[in-house]
Amino acid sequence: MAHSNNKSLYTVDPYTGESARIDGVDVPNVDGILVRGHTVWAVQNFLNQIVRIRLSGDLSSGEIEDTITSPAFDVPTTVARFGNTLAAVNAQFMRPTSPHEVVLVPARD
Numbered sequence: 001m002a003h004s005n006n007k008s009l010y011t012v013d014p015y016t017g018e019s020a021r022i023d024g025v026d027v028p029n030v031d032g033i034l035v036r037g038h039t040v041w042a043v044q045n046f047l048n049q050i051v052r053i054r055l056s057g058d059l060s061s062g063e064i065e066d067t068i069t070s071p072a073f074d075v076p077t078t079v080a081r082f083g084n085t086l087a088a089v090n091a092q093f094m095r096p097t098s099p100h101e102v103v104l105v106p107a108r109d
Contacts, residue, residue, distance in 0.1 A: 002030040002042065009033065009040065011059050023061040025053055032078030034086075039109055041068075041079055041086060048073040050088060052109060072103040081107055 001010045001019065007030065009022045031045040040053040040062065052066040068086070074095070076088035090101040 002027070002033050004030055009042065009053070009062070020060065022055065022059065025062040025064065027051060027053075027064075031076075034079050034081055036081065036109075041081075041107070043076050043079050043088060045075050045077050045091065048076065050076065050079060050086065050105070052107075066108050068105050068108060070103055070105050072101070074101065076103065084109075 001012050003010060007026050007028045009025050009027060010019045011022060012019045027042050027044060029044045029046045030042050032043045034041040038055040040055060042051050042053060044051060050068040051064045053062045054065050055062040073090065075091040075093050077091045078089050080087045084107050086105050086107050088103045090103060
């Protein structure tokens with residue numbers, strides 16, 4: 001789970017609802033996240049980037065391994081994966097009458 005104000009990611013126990021902060025990961029402007037195994041892609045909306053994070057085996061800590069940028073990012077908010085490609089949706093806050101865009105970038109994992 002992402003918490004924008006805390007610049008953090010958390011694990012959540014689906015049975016108890018208990019959450020725990022993932023140590024070692026500072027993600028300002030975090031928005032949408034995608035989790036695959038021990039890899040998390042975290043969208044940082046106003047920074048116009050996606051960071052790829054490798055989590056420890058017990059999910060208690062992580063490390064940013066890569067930062068993915070694109071000149072086509074315009075406040076991306078969420079991300080999905082299709083094969084080796086990430087699809088990020090631009091919010092385009094400064095262009096509210098524009099149709100929403102999806103930007104494709106390599107997942108780089």
